[in-house]
Each structure stands twice: as C-alpha cells, then as structure tokens.
Amino acid sequence: MNHQNVQPSKNQIKTRVIQNVIFRSLFFVAITIALVFLALLIYRILNQGIGYVTIDFLKNFPAPYIDKAGIFAGIMGSLSMMAITAPVAVVVGVSTALYLEEYAAQNKFTRFIQVNVQNLAGVPSIVFGLLGLTFFVYLFNFGYTLIAGALTMSLLVLPVIVVAAQEAIRSVPKELREASIGMGATKWQTIWRIVLPASVPGILTGSILALSRAIGETAPLIIVGAATAIYTIPDSFLSKYTVMPIQIYSWTSRPQAEWQNVAAAGIIVLLVILLVMNAIAVWIRNKFQNRY
Amino acid sequence: MVNAQEKQAYTVQDKRQYSVQDMINKNKNKKSITNFTEKAVPVFLLLCAIISVLTTIGILFTLLRESITFFSKVSLSDFYFGTDWSPWTEKFGVAPLIAGTLLITFIAICVALPIGIASAIFLSEYASQRTRKIIKPILEILAGIPTVVYGFFALTFVSPLLGSFITEMKIFNALSAGIVVGIMIIPMIASLSEDAMNAVPNSLREGALGLGATRLEVAIKVIIPAALSGIIASVVLALSRAIGETMIVTIAAGATPNLTLDPTQSVQTLTAFIVQGATGDTSYHSTIYYSIYAVGITLFAFTLIMNILAQYISRKFREDY
Numbered sequence: 091m092n093h094q095n096v097q098p099s100k101n102q103i104k105t106r107v108i109q110n111v112i113f114r115s116l117f118f119v120a121i122t123i124a125l126v127f128l129a130l131l132i133y134r135i136l137n138q139g140i141g142y143v144t145i146d147f148l149k150n151f152p153a154p155y156i157d158k159a160g161i162f163a164g165i166m167g168s169l170s171m172m173a174i175t176a177p178v179a180v181v182v183g184v185s186t187a188l189y190l191e192e193y194a195a196q197n198k199f200t201r202f203i204q205v206n207v208q209n210l211a212g213v214p215s216i217v218f219g220l221l222g223l224t225f226f227v228y229l230f231n232f233g234y235t236l237i238a239g240a241l242t243m244s245l246l247v248l249p250v251i252v253v254a255a256q257e258a259i260r261s262v263p264k265e266l267r268e269a270s271i272g273m274g275a276t277k278w279q280t281i282w283r284i285v286l287p288a289s290v291p292g293i294l295t296g297s298i299l300a301l302s303r304a305i306g307e308t309a310p311l312i313i314v315g316a317a318t319a320i321y322t323i324p325d326s327f328l329s330k331y332t333v334m335p336i337q338i339y340s341w342t343s344r345p346q347a348e349w350q351n352v353a354a355a356g357i358i359v360l361l362v363i364l365l366v367m368n369a370i371a372v373w374i375r376n377k378f379q380n381r382y
Numbered sequence: 383m384v385n386a387q388e389k390q391a392y393t394v395q396d397k398r399q400y401s402v403q404d405m406i407n408k409n410k411n412k413k414s415i416t417n418f419t420e421k422a423v424p425v426f427l428l429l430c431a432i433i434s435v436l437t438t439i440g441i442l443f444t445l446l447r448e449s450i451t452f453f454s455k456v457s458l459s460d461f462y463f464g465t466d467w468s469p470w471t472e473k474f475g476v477a478p479l480i481a482g483t484l485l486i487t488f489i490a491i492c493v494a495l496p497i498g499i500a501s502a503i504f505l506s507e508y509a510s511q512r513t514r515k516i517i518k519p520i521l522e523i524l525a526g527i528p529t530v531v532y533g534f535f536a537l538t539f540v541s542p543l544l545g546s547f548i549t550e551m552k553i554f555n556a557l558s559a560g561i562v563v564g565i566m567i568i569p570m571i572a573s574l575s576e577d578a579m580n581a582v583p584n585s586l587r588e589g590a591l592g593l594g595a596t597r598l599e600v601a602i603k604v605i606i607p608a609a610l611s612g613i614i615a616s617v618v619l620a621l622s623r624a625i626g627e628t629m630i631v632t633i634a635a636g637a638t639p640n641l642t643l644d645p646t647q648s649v650q651t652l653t654a655f656i657v658q659g660a661t662g663d664t665s666y667h668s669t670i671y672y673s674i675y676a677v678g679i680t681l682f683a684f685t686l687i688m689n690i691l692a693q694y695i696s697r698k699f700r701e702d703y
Contacts, residue, residue, distance in 0.1 A: 106596050106598075106599070107596060109596070109598055110596035110597055110598040110599075113598045114504075114508055114597070114598070116500065117500045117501070117503050117504035117508060118504055118508070119500075120496065120497045120500030120501050120504065121497075121500065121501040121504050121505070121517065121521075121572075123497055124497055124501060124521065124524065124565070124568050124569075124572070125517070125520060125521075127524070127565050128520065128523065128524050130539070131527070131531070131532075131535050131539075134535065134538075134539050135531070135534075135535070138538075181430070182430045182433050185426065185427045185430035185431070186427070186430045186431040186433070186434055188427050189424070189427035189428055189430065189431040190431060193424045193427060193428070194431075202435075203431050203432075203434065203435060205693075206434055206435055206438050207434050208689075208693070209438070209686070209689055209690075210434060210437060210438060212619070212622055212685060212686075212688075212689035213441065213626075213682065213685065213686075214625070214626025214627075214628070214653065214681060214682075214685055215626070215628065216626065216628045216653050216656055216657070216678075216681075217441060217445075217626075217678055217681065217682050217685075218441075219656075219660070220441075220444055220445065220656070220674065220675060220678045221437070221440050221441050221444050223660065224444040224447075224448065225440060225444065228666070245437050248433070248434060248437070249434065252434065276416060276420050277420060278419050278420050278423045279416075299526075302526065303526070305528075306526075306527070306528025306529070306530070306531075307528070308528065308529065308530045308628075308629050309529075309628035309629055309632075309653070309657065312657050312660065312661060313656065313657070313660045335528055335530045335629075338530050338531075338534065339530050339533075339629070339633070342530070342533065342534050342537065342538075342633055343633065350534070350538050353534055354534070357530075357531050357534060360528065360531070361527075361531070364526065364527075364528070368523075368526060372519075
C-alpha cells in the first residue's frame with residue numbers, strides 16, 4: 091500500500107469519527123432539552139405555588155377569595171372517586187385479562203376482544219366523557235354525580251389495566267401451572283392459588299399507574315359534569331362532586347393573575363399525591379421483580 | 383357393666399359410621415361447589431371481558447345516535463365543507479376546528495419528532511446501561527404529568543415567554559399550546575422508538591461495528607432501517623395522542639374558532655370545542671348539544687384511523703430476525 095492511498099482514507103476516517111462525535115452530542119442535547127423542560131416545569135410550579143400550600147389550603151373548601159380558597163373538596167372528591175373506580179376497574183380488568191390469558195380459545199372472537207382492548211386504549215379520554223354523558227348521566231339518569239364520574243373513569247382506565255394484568259399473568263411460568271394441575275388442583279384452584287398470587291405485583295403496579303392516570307384526568311370529568319364550587323364532602327354515590335384537576339382548571343382559567351398561584355399550589359398537592367402513588371408502584375415492582 | 387361397655391362400643395361405632403357418611407356427604411358437597419365454581423368462573427370472566435366490547439359498542443352507539451340527530455338538522459356538506467364555526471349563531475362549518483387541531487398537531491410533531499427520535503437513538507445506541515437506567519424513568523415522569531398541569535405551564539410560562547420575543551403573539555395562541563403538546567408526546571415517541579431499536583439483535587450492531595462503522599453509521603444505516611416499523615408506529619400513535627389532547631389546548635390555545643395557519647393566533651380544536659359545548663349553557667336537546675357529538679365522531683374517526691394505521695404498520699412492515 092503506498093502512502094498516497096492511505097492519506098485520503100485517514101482523512102475520511104477522521105471526518106466520520108468527528109461526525110459521530112457531533113451527532114452524539116446532538117442526540118445528547120435533544121434528550122437534555124426534554125429533561126430541562128421537566129425541570130423548568132417543576133421549578134416554575136414550585137416557585138409559584140409553594141407559598142400557598144398551607145394547612146388552611148389543604149382543609150378549606152373553594153372560595154371566591156384567594157386567601158380562603160382551598161382544595162379539601164378536591165382531595166376528598168378524588169379519593170371518593172378512586173374508592174369506586176379502583177375496585178370496579180381492577181376487578182373487571184383483571185377478570186378480562188384472566189379470561190383472555192387462561193380461558194379464551196384461540197379463535198376470532200378472542201382476537202376481536204384483544205384488538206378491541208388495544209383500540210380502546212387509543213381512544214381520546216374526552217370521547218369517554220361523551221360516552222359517560224349519554225349513558226351514565228342521561229340514560230341511567232345518574233345526573234352530574236359521583237357515580238357517573240367514577241364509572242366513566244373506570245371504563246377509561248380499564249384497557250390499561252387489562253393490558254398490564256395480561257402481561258403479569260403471561261409472565262407466570264407454565265411449570266407452576268402444570269405442577270398445580272398435576273397435583274390434582276382444578277383449573278380455577280390453580281388460577282386462584284398459584285397464578286394470581288404470582289402475578290399480583292405486576293397487576294398492582296399496572297393498576298396503581300393506571301389509577302394515577304385517572305387521578306390527573308380532567309377532560310372526561312368536565313363533560314360528565316364535575317362541578318367547581320362544592321362545599322361538602324361527597325357522602326353518597328349520588329352526591330355532587332369535584333376533583334383536584336377540575337379545581338386546578340377552574341383556578342387556571344380565572345383572568346386574575348393571583349389565582350394562578352393558587353392553581354400552582356393545587357398542582358403541587360396533585361403532583362405530590364401522584365409521586366407517592368408512583369413511588370409505591372416502583373417499590374412494588376422492584377421488590378418483587380424476577381422471582382422466577 | 384357389660385351393657386354399658388357394649389353401649390359405649392356401639393356408640394363409638396355409630397359415631398364412626400356417622401363420620402364416614404358425613405365425610406362422604408361433605409365431600410359430595412365440596413365437589414359440587416368446586417364443580418359449580420369451575421363452571422361459573424369462566425362465565426363471569428367472559429362477562430367481564432364483554433364489558434370492554436360493550437364500551438366500544440357504547441361509544442359507537444352514542445356518537446352515531448346523537449350525530450345522526452345532528453345531521454338531520456344540519457346537512458353533512460354544511461358541516462364538513464362550511465368554513466364558519468359559530469354554533470351560538472347556528473353556523474356549523476367544522477373546518478376551523480379541524481384546521482386548529484391540525485395546526486396544533488403539526489407544531490407538536492415538529493417539536494416531538496426530532497427530540498423524541500434523537501433521545502431514542504441516544505438511549506439505545508450511545509448511553510451506557512447506567513445512564514439509560516437513570517434517564518428512562520425520568521422521561522416516564524414527563525409522561526405521567528397530568529395534562530391540566532401542562533396546560534397551566536403553557537399558559538403561564540411558555541406563552542408569556544414567546545410573547546416577549548414575538549410581539550403580535552396573543553395570550554392564548556396555537557404555538558405555545560402546540561409546543562407543550564409536543565413536549566407531552568416526547569416520552570411516547572422516545573420510549574416506544576427505543577423499544578423498537580432495542581429489539582434489533584445485537585449481532586447486527588456488532589457486525590456493522592466490526593466492519594469499521596462508527597456508532598452514528600450503525601444507528602442510521604443499520605438500526606433505524608431495521609426498527610423503522612416500530613418507529614413510525616410510535617410517531618403515528620403520538621400523533622393520535624396529540625389530536626385527542628384536550629386540556630392543554632382548552633387552557634392555552636383559546637376558544638376562538640379560527641381558520642388560520644398563523645400560530646400566533648388563538649385557535650379552537652375539536653376537543654376544546656367539546657369542552658366548551660359541554661360546559662356552556664347548553665340544554666340537553668339543543669342543536670349545540672348534538673353538535674358536540676358530531677365533532678366527537680369526527681375526532682374519534684381521526685384517532686381511530688391513526689391507531690389502526692399504527693397497528694397495521696407495525697404488523698406489516700416488521701423486520702423479523
């Protein structure tokens with residue numbers, strides 16, 4: 091090989107390596123932008139709202155005056171809603187997943203249900219709001235009540251829970267099932283005592299994440315009539331109610347700038363609750379991961 | 383005495399007989415309960431599975447029924463080809479709402495596509511295991527933030543910030559809402575694309591590196607073509623999310639139906655109108671009430687097509703190794 095041929099190829103390698111380095115930093119910058127946005131968002135909200143998060147704010151009802159407004163009705167409304175949504179969505183969701191994974195025959199009907207669940211997960215949340223408005227508010231005549239909102243929410247998170255539960259159930263090794271059946275257990279005994287306990291961590295993690303989605307969801311509840319000015323805690327299925335995101339939305343849309351600080355305070359409370367839920371989910375996932 | 387012993391033995395025997403019979407009976411009961419559960423449980427599970435199907439049917443039924451009533455009052459062509467949307471004066475031309483939705487979606491994808499895919503390449507091809515383990519969960523936090531919070535951020539931070547650069551920027555404008563919708567869908571594109579890139583077998587990567595390719599060449603000439611179906615599917619899904627996004631645009635883009643492509647103006651999207659129509663003084667059987675559903679079915683059609691397209695792409699063009 092003579093000297094003249096080596097020289098240009100050395101240059102070529104140099105440009106390729108430099109290109110690689112340049113793009114590497116470009117890619118890094120891109121991901122940093124995303125992270126900076128997150129940091130900025132959290133910093134802004136903390137900065138604006140932290141001074142307004144007081145004990146009074148946590149235990150006051152909505153009020154027309156900034157120093158008297160509070161998020162108590164929102165917190166209690168969100169909790170009451172979850173008290174209905176969580177059992178309904180988890181029972182129906184896990185049952186659907188069990189049916190699809192353990193019982194369903196490999197036929198067109200099963201495939202149809204599967205595709206249907208996937209498509210439901212992609213339907214915009216506001217369309218679920220319209221569904222709830224027609225069925226729960228008007229047809230079932232619940233009106234703008236807690237149960238109408240909670241059932242709408244259950245349907246909204248259902249597909250997410252189904253998919254998470256299916257994955258958890260699928261990850262239980264076949265040997266466990268075969269061993270149980272071999273010992274003379276029936277199919278349901280195997281599922282109830284072997285498969286479900288083994289997949290509980292996955293199901294719990296998925297469900298908590300799905301429900302934390304539901305707690306932050308606003309649009310469908312606006313449609314099914316969550317109110318903004320509520321001065322009581324919901325005490326029955328047919329109570330009027332409000333939830334945290336609705337309160338935040340109503341404060342955000344006031345024209346006076348000071349209300350935005352109150353909104354920021356509400357957001358802090360909401361984010362803290364979401365953070366706790368997510369932390370629990372991550373903790374469960376890490377604690378019970380890779381048992382098999 | 384003997385009598386008593388006999389009596390005792392007899393009682394014991396009697397007891398034994400009784401207990402065996404009891405056991406058999408009990409077992410019979412148990413068996414029938416077990417049998418019953420074995421038969422009842424699948425039926426119950428099937429009923430639950432059918433709820434998800436009923437939900438879909440319910441959505442279609444709701445949207446169709448109310449839309450049909452709407453289209454008996456307003457003609458299809460007036461709705462889809464009309465360019466004036468002011469429902470309170472009985473003008474139902476949906477074009478401004480569709481234009482608003484597309485404008486926001488376009489801005490969002492301009493933000494999210496480069497950042498999302500670049501992040502995915504960085505995570506999958508450049509980052510060490512440790513970096514990936516730290517960054518990925520942080521990106522997931524971005525995905526878990528409620529949209530009302532993003533809306534607040536768009537209105538109180540992004541919009542004033544942009545306004546200080548561009549003087550003709552309205553407080554409620556398409557640009558700030560679009561940018562923030564873009565930020566919202568970044569994690570979706572990044573994490574789904576990264577999954578697709580990770581699924582490309584290492585042998586391909588190592589083969590290319592062994593032939594002397596740089597990491598960049600591996601990423602662009604080997605990994606991206608191999609993972610293309612997954613990447614495109616993630617983008618289409620993100621588009622569908624952006625189209626259906628409600629709170630950010632309701633809070634930050636305003637409520638002015640505007641047939642414009644100027645991002646500094648206030649626009650109204652399909653979703654934002656549904657919120658406005660449902661919260662305003664709309665009575666149950668007014669035309670505006672029905673118009674919510676006509677807009678809803680348009681929105682539903684958009685997102686459904688996107689979702690089916692994404693599934694089709696990822697199935698049809700998947701490279702199997």
